[in-house]
Amino acid sequence: MTNALGIDKPACATRVVVAMSGGVDSSATAALLKEQGFDVVGVTLQLYDVASMGHGGACRPNTCCAGKDIHDARAVADALGIPHYVLDYEAAFRRDVMERFADSYAAGETPIPCVLCNQTVKFRDLLGTAKDLGADALATGHYVRRGMGAGGPELLKGADPARDQSYFLFATTREQLDFLRFPLGGMMSKDETRAIAARHNLPVAAKRDSQDICFVPDGDYASLVERLRPDAVRPGEIVDRAGKVLGRHRGLVHYTIGQRKGLGLGGGPPLYVVALEPDTGRVVVGPKDALGCSRVTVRDVNWLGGAERELRVEVRVRSTRPPAPAVLRRLDGDRAEVVLDQPEDGVATGQACVFYQGERVLGGGWIAPARSP
Known part of the structure; x- marks a missing residue:
């Protein structure tokens, strides 16, 4: 008989590594699996040093903050009575996420670092570490579901449309899906998740969700890109679709397709960013119907x-x-x-x-x- 994770062995003989970020989702995941009798091991990744990135060690509310989050994850593991390891992945995170994030902006793109992190550091590197620890599965607090189809495991949307995170996990491979589990995917609301944390008296039960890019806790991602890729923030021209110069901009990193505010073009009909040209350094604007x-x-x-x-x-x-x-x-x-x-x-x-x-x-x-x- 298979256990609650669909693995053909008793829960007590099934080792599950849980990626613990210090937030309520991953903490509730660990608590739920512990409650179900699994052999749970918590792993937290040290991905960046806030102080070394020019933030002075200060973090705003509703943001990730490396030091505090690691402390919270450790406190949760202690409360649950499970082993907990902190792994230094800073070099890989800088190379595969932060550098590529900056390169993408320099190329006039609008990057999604959370996808890169899931694709590389978490579901490539951490998954390998989980196997080295003798795990039968790696569990995360993502709001997606894993189902079984005729061809094997399938990735499904989270049950709660408001919290579905499948967009950020599109790069998950079939091989990774064999090993991954998402215990919260069937939850219909965040209240259910917090109830699990409260039931186990976890110190993060009321912790607020983070809303910004984790390695930019002050929200000023343009300054981070400037430190990593100074050319990405060089000023240039704002032009219409015919090439007529309408104004100047502060650097491509400050703009994205569809943006209307912050162009500084004064009166006239509304204009939107319709293209970014990294070769010329120009921001191209046009009417809404051009989008x-x-x-x-x-x-x-x-x-x-x-x-x-x-x-x-x-x-x-x-x-x-x-x-x-x-x-x-x-x-x-x-x-x-x-x-x-x-x-x-x-x-x-x-x-x-x-x-x-x-x-x-x-x-x-x-x-x-x-x-x-």
């Missing part, structure tokens, strides 16, 4: 679906957007083309395009520069 995009090219596709080459899907082009109906055409290599039924505004290079059929995540990739209205 519509119905055809999207996607690169570095991670495919979790079947053998179909063309199929009807729903896609998200930003984490905050609801899925939109489209046709997906898989191209040679790891590329795909998405044709939306209705144009989407603000499709930005560097964001993810994630493919769905109902509750199932079919995969996704990165939006490539080729864009056409």
Whole structure:
């Protein structure tokens, strides 16, 4: 008989490594698995040093903060009576997440560092460490579900649409899904998660959710990019689609596709950022109707679906957007083309395009520069 995690052995003989960030989600995950009788081991990753990044060691409310979060994770592990390890992944995190984040901005893109972190440090490096510790599974506090289909494990949306995090996990591979578990994916509200933490008297039961990029706890990501890639914040021209100069900007890092505020162009009809040109250093603006995009090219596709080459899907082009109906055409290599039924505004290079059929995540990739209205 399989246990609650779908593993064919008793829970007490099943070792589960839990990625403990110090927040309530991962803490409740560890508590729930401990409650179910699993052999739980907590692991927290030291990813960055706030003080060394120019923040003076101070963190704002509702942000991640490395030192405090590690302390909180350790306190939770102590309360649960489980082993807890802190692993130094700073070098890998800087190389695979922070440097690529800065490079993406320098290229006029709008990056998503959380996806890079899941793709590399967590589901590549930490997963390997979990296996080295003799684990049968790696569990996280993400709000997604893992189901079993005819072809093996499948990635599904979280049960609570308001907390679904599947957009950020599109790069999870089939091999990783074999080993990963998401105990909170079926929760219908955050209240259920906090109730688990409160039931176990965990010190983080009322801790607020973080809302900013974890390695930018003061919210000033432009300053971080400037330190890592000074050329990304050089001033330049703001032009209309015909190339007429309308003003000056402070650096491409301060702008994203679809932005209206902060252009400093004075009166006249509303203008929006419709393109960023890293080669010329120009910000291109236009009317709102210039933002519509119905055809999207996607690169570095991670495919979790079947053998179909063309199929009807729903896609998200930003984490905050609801899925939109489209046709997906898989191209040679790891590329795909998405044709939306209705144009989407603000499709930005560097964001993810994630493919769905109902509750199932079919995969996704990165939006490539080729864009056409």
